[in-house]
Amino acid sequence: MNLLEQIIATEAKLAQLRQQLAAAPCAEVGHRWKHVGGANAGCGPDCGCSVPVHRCEACGDCDYGENEEAREKLAACAAERAETGEVDAA
Ligand SMILES: [Zn+2]
Ligand SMILES: [Zn+2]
Structure with missing residues (x-):
């Protein structure tokens, strides 16, 4: 994976984590x-x-x-x- 691909993958992961955070703490504890x-x-x-x-x-x-x-x-x-x-x- 080159650097650009790593950045894209990391940003996608970040977006996913932010979305999860919006629903936290419920989602974190499996509600x-x-x-x-x-x-x-x-x-x-x-x-x-x-x-x-x-x-x-x-x-x-x-x-x-x-x-x-x-x-x-x-x-x-x-x-x-x-x-x-x-x-x-x-
Ligand atoms: Zn309408
Ligand atoms: Zn809850």
Whole structure:
């Protein structure tokens, strides 16, 4: 592996660790996060998007819809609205 490849691999590992840290300490100790329903994404007045909400089965922590899936949904919705011209693409 050359140096550049090592840097790329290390950065990928770092990104993965940062993601794990965001969910810590639950993830560190092996808590399981359970899907507990949906919340309104709140991306617009005419928008009915909902995002998944998860809660830790062990300590009751809740992500309130702050997760990767929600970000993807919001991005997709914003893109769709920009396309249909319902919203000014700022
Ligand atoms: Zn937990
Ligand atoms: Zn939406």
